[in-house]
Amino acid sequence: MSSTNPNPKKAAVVGGGVIGGGWVARFLLNGWNVSVFDPDPQAERKIGEVIENARRSLPALYDRALPEEGILTFHNDMASTVADAAWIQESAPEQLALKHKILADIQAHAPKDCLIGSSTSGFKPSELQEESINPGQIVVAHPFNPVYLLPLIEVVPSKATDAAAVDAGCEILRSVGLKPLVVRKEIDAHIADRLLEAVWREGLWLVHDGVATTQEIDDAIRFGFGLRWAQMGLFETYRIAGGEAGMEHFIGQFGPALKWPWTKLMDVPELTPELTARIAQQSDDQSGHMTIRELERLRDDNLVGMMRALKKSGSGAGGTINDHEASLQNHGSIDHLPVTVDRQIPQSWTDYNGHMNEAHYVEISAQASDRFMELIGADAEYITAGSSYFTVENHVCYVQEITAGDRISVTTQLIKGEGKKLHLFHRLMMIDGQVAATVETMLLHVDLKTRRTSEPGGIVATNLAEIAVLHDRLAKPEQLGRAIG
Amino acid sequence: MSSTNPNPKKAAVVGGGVIGGGWVARFLLNGWNVSVFDPDPQAERKIGEVIENARRSLPALYDRALPEEGILTFHNDMASTVADAAWIQESAPEQLALKHKILADIQAHAPKDCLIGSSTSGFKPSELQEESINPGQIVVAHPFNPVYLLPLIEVVPSKATDAAAVDAGCEILRSVGLKPLVVRKEIDAHIADRLLEAVWREGLWLVHDGVATTQEIDDAIRFGFGLRWAQMGLFETYRIAGGEAGMEHFIGQFGPALKWPWTKLMDVPELTPELTARIAQQSDDQSGHMTIRELERLRDDNLVGMMRALKKSGSGAGGTINDHEASLQNHGSIDHLPVTVDRQIPQSWTDYNGHMNEAHYVEISAQASDRFMELIGADAEYITAGSSYFTVENHVCYVQEITAGDRISVTTQLIKGEGKKLHLFHRLMMIDGQVAATVETMLLHVDLKTRRTSEPGGIVATNLAEIAVLHDRLAKPEQLGRAIG
Numbered sequence: 001m002s003s004t005n006p007n008p009k010k011a012a013v014v015g016g017g018v019i020g021g022g023w024v025a026r027f028l029l030n031g032w033n034v035s036v037f038d039p040d041p042q043a044e045r046k047i048g049e050v051i052e053n054a055r056r057s058l059p060a061l062y063d064r065a066l067p068e069e070g071i072l073t074f075h076n077d078m079a080s081t082v083a084d085a086a087w088i089q090e091s092a093p094e095q096l097a098l099k100h101k102i103l104a105d106i107q108a109h110a111p112k113d114c115l116i117g118s119s120t121s122g123f124k125p126s127e128l129q130e131e132s133i134n135p136g137q138i139v140v141a142h143p144f145n146p147v148y149l150l151p152l153i154e155v156v157p158s159k160a161t162d163a164a165a166v167d168a169g170c171e172i173l174r175s176v177g178l179k180p181l182v183v184r185k186e187i188d189a190h191i192a193d194r195l196l197e198a199v200w201r202e203g204l205w206l207v208h209d210g211v212a213t214t215q216e217i218d219d220a221i222r223f224g225f226g227l228r229w230a231q232m233g234l235f236e237t238y239r240i241a242g243g244e245a246g247m248e249h250f251i252g253q254f255g256p257a258l259k260w261p262w263t264k265l266m267d268v269p270e271l272t273p274e275l276t277a278r279i280a281q282q283s284d285d286q287s288g289h290m291t292i293r294e295l296e297r298l299r300d301d302n303l304v305g306m307m308r309a310l311k312k313s314g315s316g317a318g319g320t321i322n323d324h325e326a327s328l329q330n331h332g333s334i335d336h337l338p339v340t341v342d343r344q345i346p347q348s349w350t351d352y353n354g355h356m357n358e359a360h361y362v363e364i365s366a367q368a369s370d371r372f373m374e375l376i377g378a379d380a381e382y383i384t385a386g387s388s389y390f391t392v393e394n395h396v397c398y399v400q401e402i403t404a405g406d407r408i409s410v411t412t413q414l415i416k417g418e419g420k421k422l423h424l425f426h427r428l429m430m431i432d433g434q435v436a437a438t439v440e441t442m443l444l445h446v447d448l449k450t451r452r453t454s455e456p457g458g459i460v461a462t463n464l465a466e467i468a469v470l471h472d473r474l475a476k477p478e479q480l481g482r483a484i485g
Numbered sequence: 486m487s488s489t490n491p492n493p494k495k496a497a498v499v500g501g502g503v504i505g506g507g508w509v510a511r512f513l514l515n516g517w518n519v520s521v522f523d524p525d526p527q528a529e530r531k532i533g534e535v536i537e538n539a540r541r542s543l544p545a546l547y548d549r550a551l552p553e554e555g556i557l558t559f560h561n562d563m564a565s566t567v568a569d570a571a572w573i574q575e576s577a578p579e580q581l582a583l584k585h586k587i588l589a590d591i592q593a594h595a596p597k598d599c600l601i602g603s604s605t606s607g608f609k610p611s612e613l614q615e616e617s618i619n620p621g622q623i624v625v626a627h628p629f630n631p632v633y634l635l636p637l638i639e640v641v642p643s644k645a646t647d648a649a650a651v652d653a654g655c656e657i658l659r660s661v662g663l664k665p666l667v668v669r670k671e672i673d674a675h676i677a678d679r680l681l682e683a684v685w686r687e688g689l690w691l692v693h694d695g696v697a698t699t700q701e702i703d704d705a706i707r708f709g710f711g712l713r714w715a716q717m718g719l720f721e722t723y724r725i726a727g728g729e730a731g732m733e734h735f736i737g738q739f740g741p742a743l744k745w746p747w748t749k750l751m752d753v754p755e756l757t758p759e760l761t762a763r764i765a766q767q768s769d770d771q772s773g774h775m776t777i778r779e780l781e782r783l784r785d786d787n788l789v790g791m792m793r794a795l796k797k798s799g800s801g802a803g804g805t806i807n808d809h810e811a812s813l814q815n816h817g818s819i820d821h822l823p824v825t826v827d828r829q830i831p832q833s834w835t836d837y838n839g840h841m842n843e844a845h846y847v848e849i850s851a852q853a854s855d856r857f858m859e860l861i862g863a864d865a866e867y868i869t870a871g872s873s874y875f876t877v878e879n880h881v882c883y884v885q886e887i888t889a890g891d892r893i894s895v896t897t898q899l900i901k902g903e904g905k906k907l908h909l910f911h912r913l914m915m916i917d918g919q920v921a922a923t924v925e926t927m928l929l930h931v932d933l934k935t936r937r938t939s940e941p942g943g944i945v946a947t948n949l950a951e952i953a954v955l956h957d958r959l960a961k962p963e964q965l966g967r968a969i970g
Contacts, residue, residue, distance in 0.1 A: 187696050226711070233704065286720070
């Protein structure tokens with residue numbers, strides 16, 4: 001949690017439960033220094049557990065390394081906590097009087113131009129701003145658990161809030177991979193929790209009336225519409241259901257059902273001890289074979305897997321990750337070779353042998369080839385214009401086992417880059433510099449229209465010739481030209 | 486759509502819109518013959534479009550090939566449609582009198598022991614059974630669009646329904662990769678649509694009140710809780726939120742919020758032409774740049790990607806796919822070599838060059854090595870007992886481009902299997918038998934505790950010796966021992 005290379009970016013987090021800890025992890029793993037104020041003597045342990053989960057999962061979303069972790073500090077006074085902060089986040093319990101007291105304390109010491117976000121799900125910003133010396137500084141910034149993985153932040157300003165300050169705040173949130181959704185009208189529970197509330201209420205009725213157990217309700221969600229909503233939400237899904245006839249047709253067809261007595265409109269089931277015990281028992285039957293920690297890891301592995309799948313299309317959270325990934329820095333060179341990959345290994349890349357599956361070594365070397373192509377000018381624009389390189393042969397030597405969470409970097413040596421041929425040698429290295437694998441690869445330049453080999457463009461050939469001068473001076477890898485057997 | 490190898494399994498589908506077409510595709514692609522009755526002259530075209538989507542996506546969920554497609558026939562009379570059917574599915578418009586008429590017609594000709602499922606979302610089974618000559622034969626079997634991908638089927642029997650028939654029906658649904666959820670109490674809208682209804686109503690209010698647009702509501706879902714629900718649903722997610730203190734603690738903490746005036750409990754917004762037009766306009770702003778067909782393909786690619794990610798943990802839909810995949814037949818031999826892989830290429834395996842990325846050739850060869858290990862007795866049980874093979878070297882020759890939807894089979898030739906060494910040669914072949922790639926691979930037998938090489942168990946050595954006798958008679962591959970350069 002310490003760093004020899006402190007980052008000037010500083011976030012202050014006031015209140016360090018599961019939500020506050022998630023904010024800490026989100027900023028810290030994105031290279032921010034984070035100062036924490038929480039009177040709970042267990043705060044440091046609890047936040048540490050959240051950070052541990054985050055270190056396992058957040059970097060696994062990306063195919064590039066996140067910045068070096070910031071410095072985490074714990075404070076006993078508000079003044080040192082919030083001094084010089086660029087973002088302040090309050091995550092205290094949901095009691096308005098308590099939040100007023102804390103916000104006043106924060107504002108007494110905070111930089112005047114720093115936005116203060118509140119994690120509240122229950123209060124409107126104008127309520128939080130009551131009695132404030134600088135009401136425009138306070139906004140709702142409502143996150144979703146786990147905050148270190150889920151991108152959504154509902155940002156709710158009031159009329160007192162300066163629009164430019166909101167814009168600047170959203171920019172900060174985006175810079176740590178979040179997706180700010182500015183809610184234009186103050187409303188109880190913002191947007192998402194209103195929808196959640198409606199389902200939660202209906203779910204409680206179904207259990208109360210003995211129609212379904214908690215497991216059956218969860219199954220009704222996750223085997224069906226849950227999968228639709230993770231990518232498109234409600235309205236876009238219904239747009240598709242309406243077909244070519246469109247949304248008006250869909251509403252005309254399904255609107256009348258709203259008047260049918262389907263949902264329990266008028267009432268809330270009383271949460272008697274009996275009903276509470278029934279829900280708890282059903283939940284034990286459903287999930288009691290796993291600890292909360294095991295459930296958290298299962299949830300996080302699934303989230304990472306699904307969000308990585310969405311990166312492919314850029315839908316929803318996948319687009320947020322792609323944007324953030326593009327903003328991550330590329331790295332320099334090691335021993336005069338370009339570093340073409342620097343990344344962490346996701347859980348989902350491991351197999352039944354408990355290590356990274358052989359295919360992902362080639363996934364990494366393919367990423368290294370892609371990056372090398374960018375370096376020589378065969379980039380996305382070049383490919384769109386109609387030319388590319390295709391791999392025709394790979395020779396992989398697996399030297400060391402790689403496990404989930406390992407940080408891997410790759411250097412790429414140009415063996416030969418003349419005419420249609422591009423002959424590369426990738427070294428996959430552990431964080432201590434030891435070689436985990438080598439991939440010798442031969443690519444051919446191709447015309448994407450004819451799908452046949454062709455000569456590369458002038459700038460690519462020139463760049464290759466320049467790099468060849470440098471790399472020809474280096475020793476040839478011992479695995480070069482190796483055959484099996 | 487024809488087959489030289491007809492399958493005795495037969496499903497009858499009455500009503501062929503988007504939902505009926507989805508049922509057709511689900512059965513057909515799982516090797517069932519399907520007969521369709523629909524008076525709509527456009528039915529054949531519409532169903533053909535759904536099947537085209539399904540062919541693109543359903544096989545992409547699996548790492549084994551689905552059975553050969555069944556035969557699809559269209560009928561003008563009910564008698565020939567439902568004769569000899571093992572499953573009959575009614576997907577007519579949501580009008581009770583019409584459904585009564587169709588169900589009576591079906592029952593006049595259907596086998597007496599064949600369950601008739603209705604796709605209705607609005608009617609209870611006891612309502613469908615009114616006036617029926619054999620009420621116990623009719624159940625609700627309510628699917629979710631797209632039926633060819635989403636596994637959930639709400640199966641709702643009434644008191645008149647025979648429990649054994651429901652069990653047998655669920656077995657049929659599971660055999661085509663579906664997840665039947667038996668709803669134990671009849672209730673309007675079953676389970677999932679009650680939850681959807683609650684959110685739909687709340688969403689309409691948010692648009693009506695100008696709080697949020699359709700895009701903002703969708704974003705509030707898909708960047709946050711939608712991702713949680715796709716894997717775990719509502720209650721298990723809240724169980725985690727409750728932490729070690731458990732579900733009772735969670736309800737105690739969040740139950741009171743149910744009494745707050747968050748959701749619009751008392752009323753439904755009137756769907757005036759103005760409100761309908763506003764929703765349609767917002768939906769156009771959000772998604773109008775894509776056709777419905779494009780949206781469908783985006784949705785399907787995302788669903789396939791997310792469900793493939795869930796296969797890793799077996800959560801939700803991932804578990805259903807794993808179970809179904811395990812039930813798919815393994816294949817025989819080609820030219821005396823075992824067929825170790827037979828599968829379709831998912832969309833998500835392609836890259837910016839418009840063909841399968843180089844890493845997935847090795848993913849396929851790794852699957853072939855896994856299957857070969859099973860054949861020689863180094864199977865899951867053997868690995869659990871503490872031994873396995875690790876790949877130490879691969880040489881890949883990329884011969885032909887492979888694109889999404891291609892069917893690829895792999896034969897595996899044993900080059901040498903003595904002592905710790907296992908030397909294999911995989912040929913990846915297109916459906917016409919042409920070689921798309923070769924992978925020469927060297928594996929070493931490993932003690933999983935020490936992570937060091939070791940001698941294989943007796944049965945594995947014996948099996949290898951037997952296969953060696955057969956494969957030694959075959960010609961050695963020309964690419965064997967090849968080096969790059």
